[in-house]
Amino acid sequence: MKRRALLLLSAVLPLLLSGCWDRVEIQERLFVMAIAIDKNLPEKGKRSYYEYSAQFTEARALSSRISSTNISPIWNATSTGPSIFECIRLMATRVARQPYYEHLQIIIIGEEMAKDGISHALDLFFRDHESRRNIKLVIAKGMGKSALAVKPRLMPVSGQYISKLTEEGESKTARLPNTVSIGQFSTNFHSGSNSVLPRITIEPHEVKMAGGAIMKGDKLIGWLSDQEVKSLRWINGTFSAGDEVILQNPEGGIPGFTTMEVKAVRSQIHTEIRNGKPVFTVRIRGEGNLAEDGLKNNPTIEKLRKKEIQMNKIVQRKAESLIQRMQKTYQTDIFGFGEELRRHQYAYWKTHEKNWDQNFKDAEVHVSVEVFIRRIGQFK
Amino acid sequence: MDWVSEVTSRFSDSSDFQNSMVHIAGESFTLCFLDSLVDSHYIQDHILEKLRQNCVEVPFSPISTVDEAVSEILNGNLLIVRDCDQEAYFAIGSGLEERSIQESENESALRGPRDSFVESLRTNVSLIRRRYPDPELKVTIQELGRRTNTKVAMLYVDGIVNPNILDEVRTRLSTVDLDKVLDSGTIEQWIEDSWYSPFPQAQYTERPSNVLFAMLEGRIAIMVDGNSSVLIVPVTFSMLFQSPDDYYERWMIGTAIRIIRVAGAAIALTLPSLYIALISYHPGMIPTQLALSISAGRSEVPFPAFLEALFMEATLEMLREAGLRLPKVMGQTIGIVGGLVIGQSAVEAGIVSPVLVIVVAITAISSFLVPAYNGAIALRLLRFPLMILSGSLGMFGLLLGLMAILAHLVSLKSFGINYFAPITPYRFSDWKDLLVRAPLIYMKNRPEILHPLDQKRMNTQKRKKGW
Numbered sequence: 036m037k038r039r040a041l042l043l044l045s046a047v048l049p050l051l052l053s054g055c056w057d058r059v060e061i062q063e064r065l066f067v068m069a070i071a072i073d074k075n076l077p078e079k080g081k082r083s084y085y086e087y088s089a090q091f092t093e094a095r096a097l098s099s100r101i102s103s104t105n106i107s108p109i110w111n112a113t114s115t116g117p118s119i120f121e122c123i124r125l126m127a128t129r130v131a132r133q134p135y136y137e138h139l140q141i142i143i144i145g146e147e148m149a150k151d152g153i154s155h156a157l158d159l160f161f162r163d164h165e166s167r168r169n170i171k172l173v174i175a176k177g178m179g180k181s182a183l184a185v186k187p188r189l190m191p192v193s194g195q196y197i198s199k200l201t202e203e204g205e206s207k208t209a210r211l212p213n214t215v216s217i218g219q220f221s222t223n224f225h226s227g228s229n230s231v232l233p234r235i236t237i238e239p240h241e242v243k244m245a246g247g248a249i250m251k252g253d254k255l256i257g258w259l260s261d262q263e264v265k266s267l268r269w270i271n272g273t274f275s276a277g278d279e280v281i282l283q284n285p286e287g288g289i290p291g292f293t294t295m296e297v298k299a300v301r302s303q304i305h306t307e308i309r310n311g312k313p314v315f316t317v318r319i320r321g322e323g324n325l326a327e328d329g330l331k332n333n334p335t336i337e338k339l340r341k342k343e344i345q346m347n348k349i350v351q352r353k354a355e356s357l358i359q360r361m362q363k364t365y366q367t368d369i370f371g372f373g374e375e376l377r378r379h380q381y382a383y384w385k386t387h388e389k390n391w392d393q394n395f396k397d398a399e400v401h402v403s404v405e406v407f408i409r410r411i412g413q414f415k
Numbered sequence: 416m417d418w419v420s421e422v423t424s425r426f427s428d429s430s431d432f433q434n435s436m437v438h439i440a441g442e443s444f445t446l447c448f449l450d451s452l453v454d455s456h457y458i459q460d461h462i463l464e465k466l467r468q469n470c471v472e473v474p475f476s477p478i479s480t481v482d483e484a485v486s487e488i489l490n491g492n493l494l495i496v497r498d499c500d501q502e503a504y505f506a507i508g509s510g511l512e513e514r515s516i517q518e519s520e521n522e523s524a525l526r527g528p529r530d531s532f533v534e535s536l537r538t539n540v541s542l543i544r545r546r547y548p549d550p551e552l553k554v555t556i557q558e559l560g561r562r563t564n565t566k567v568a569m570l571y572v573d574g575i576v577n578p579n580i581l582d583e584v585r586t587r588l589s590t591v592d593l594d595k596v597l598d599s600g601t602i603e604q605w606i607e608d609s610w611y612s613p614f615p616q617a618q619y620t621e622r623p624s625n626v627l628f629a630m631l632e633g634r635i636a637i638m639v640d641g642n643s644s645v646l647i648v649p650v651t652f653s654m655l656f657q658s659p660d661d662y663y664e665r666w667m668i669g670t671a672i673r674i675i676r677v678a679g680a681a682i683a684l685t686l687p688s689l690y691i692a693l694i695s696y697h698p699g700m701i702p703t704q705l706a707l708s709i710s711a712g713r714s715e716v717p718f719p720a721f722l723e724a725l726f727m728e729a730t731l732e733m734l735r736e737a738g739l740r741l742p743k744v745m746g747q748t749i750g751i752v753g754g755l756v757i758g759q760s761a762v763e764a765g766i767v768s769p770v771l772v773i774v775v776a777i778t779a780i781s782s783f784l785v786p787a788y789n790g791a792i793a794l795r796l797l798r799f800p801l802m803i804l805s806g807s808l809g810m811f812g813l814l815l816g817l818m819a820i821l822a823h824l825v826s827l828k829s830f831g832i833n834y835f836a837p838i839t840p841y842r843f844s845d846w847k848d849l850l851v852r853a854p855l856i857y858m859k860n861r862p863e864i865l866h867p868l869d870q871k872r873m874n875t876q877k878r879k880k881g882w
Contacts, residue, residue: 059695061694061706066703066707066710094707094711098707098712165699
């Protein structure tokens with residue numbers, strides 16, 4: 036009996052010890068939907084390097100439970116400080132509720148900040164238990180803060196709008212790079228490879244998410260245009276959905292464009308060392324449907340083959356020019372060639388790992404493309 | 416021996432005791448009986464008629480002791496004493512009115528037999544006997560209860576039931592020494608393995624077909640006179656989710672319904688505590704849009720999720736109990752008061768959030784999915800400790816509680832049979848009748864966990880796969 040009473044006590048007492056210390060009711064939390072990190076130019080003697088903006092959402096106002104005009108559904112609060120953590124805690128001096136980061140959707144980095152390197156600014160979000168690995172990471176042209184201030188036409192929360200944009204854009208076009216989460220960026224950064232992050236350009240009521248920011252390590256060194264990102268995804272084999280135009284000879288004033296809807300792309304990178312230099316052969320295979328061709332062009336097998344060959348040439352030319360640009364202008368391997376070397380030419384990789392980007396400049400890259408048009412649709 | 420005065424002295428101060436003298440063809444007899452138990456028309460029409468026909472040889476069984484005579488009278492029989500030589504006989508009296516066999520109210524079924532047990536032990540045994548006319552169906556009746564001397568019958572199928580289980584049940588029944596045995600529940604509580612457990616270790620049913628089904632699996636039925644619910648032992652946890660309908664319908668339907676029941680039990684047990692844990696501790700686990708709308712809905716609720724949920728769940732239990740006690744006509748009123756008034760106005764008054772009303776409603780509905788009422792109520796009550804745990808420790812507390820329940824279930828036994836079998840200890844052949852109700856011809860064997868003497872349930876050799 037005594038033993039039983041003791042057991043019971045020892046089972047009940049820990050409940051009192053805990054005292055619900057973690058308990059914060061859901062309505063007392065302030066959901067942070069998006070944050071923007073910008074570089075702050077400190078005045079003399081002040082030590083604040085970050086301008087940290089958080090977008091808080093008020094659920095009551097979002098669901099129009101309160102109609103008071105001075106409560107808006109979102110609030111973009113900004114604080115400046117020497118570290119992100121300090122900025123977050125500085126927020127507590129102005130926000131009367133507990134900011135909650137587990138629903139954070141997207142981190143927007145300002146251009147100037149990105150040029151200085153972002154690994155330090157993101158460190159907290161890698162470490163903290165309240166943030167997720169799949170938080171999206173984008174680079175803004177200009178200030179990241181102004182992306183939060185965008186007033187989208189159809190959605191109340193701009194952070195949610197920008198984050199949805201990456202998901203929707205991903206499934207419809209290949210104009211933005213597909214590595215968009217901080218987890219993916221962290222993996223790339225720690226394995227020493229470079230990344231391309233989505234680029235957003237900001238307008239008052241919308242943002243455009245297209246193109247890429249070339250990140251050498253954690254530093255922004257340049258931009259990729261929409262078309263270049265598409266080429267990058269041909270090379271990576273991650274072009275899973277989107278459009279590609281086959282240029283035909285324009286006759287007269289009528290544009291003779293044929294557009295293909297790309298459905299799937301696979302690429303293989305073959306490596307070898309020739310005369311002490313790495314040689315890469317990129318073999319790209321893609322397939323898709325004929326999207327637009329003009330009504331008068333009755334397709335025949337021969338015509339389709341011709342179009343496929345045209346397409347091969349276009350993709351090959353664009354891919355080669357992108358690779359050359361990366362070799363000549365930026366000396367940055369964004370294609371993952373280094374990883375292929377590590378896998379297949381380990382001896383070479385071991386000796387050239389340290390200055391791989393310099394060696395990449397002189398590497399020989401061959402691209403071969405094979406595209407298949409699978410469906411032509413109804414044409415009569 | 417003066418029978419009449421002996422017996423009359425035993426029944427002193429009992430106004431319903433009658434001893435009346437009749438003269439038939441020059442002989443005089445004294446009839447002793449309780450007029451509360453014997454129909455007077457029956458005496459007139461049958462017993463006196465028989466005495467008239469055979470004056471010399473009395474056509475009734477002789478009796479030798481007074482105790483015997485008293486017990487026969489108490490059982491509703493008549494004591495007949497021939498005055499000339501003081502020979503005593505007893506005649507079987509006809510019982511008075513009893514409830515006729517009706518459709519089962521507590522366990523309704525769409526298909527299959529609908530009759531249900533009544534209060535008379537004799538009728539109840541006959542309901543079984545009629546379905547299973549074979550001497551291997553054994554019925555042993557003993558009288559239990561120090562004062563009430565209630566007849567308790569143990570029914571089993573000889574040749575199927577495992578003798579060890581039978582001995583165990585018999586031994587436990589023989590230890591019953593209560594002053595009154597009015598209900599099978601009293602017997603159940605006396606003979607069960609662990610009374611610290613919320614889970615039922617015996618099943619009760621009102622339907623003869625269920626009893627027969629259980630006996631043919633190798634279980635034992637215990638009937639108590641004056642009681643319409645029959646106990647079935649030993650039971651396992653999986654039996655809480657089984658209903659006779661599962662076997663009458665096609666196997667796919669039976670399986671689907673059974674899976675729904677298990678899901679319902681899981682919801683009834685955990686949903687309120689899951690709600691508390693998610694709202695108070697882990698809003699990150701809720702999808703963003705849902706989190707926002709829950710947050711908006713809770714914005715005016717002044718209580719923590721735990722108190723809010725406790726309040727509504729307690730109200731639900733009160734409504735359920737009130738609905739059970741009230742006459743059926745009033746039941747609808749309770750439904751309206753509970754559903755509309757409390758549900759809607761509590762939300763409008765800002766005491767509870769709309770999401771919680773949904774949670775409570777789903778919990779209530781799913782808790783009624785479990786066919787065994789005593790199992791359902793165990794699950795319903797266990798959700799309150801789980802709510803306290805998740806209200807104080809979050810998801811961690813909920814899992815702690817679930818682990819404790821699981822540990823308890825695994826260690827529990829019912830008449831030597833592991834309660835959580837066949838999940839643990841693992842008996843794969845019995846999984847055919849666990850979550851999935853396998854097609855009839857795949858359930859060739861009786862449940863292995865009961866160790867029946869006769870394993871085979873059927874012979875499928877003659878049956879062709881496609882006719």
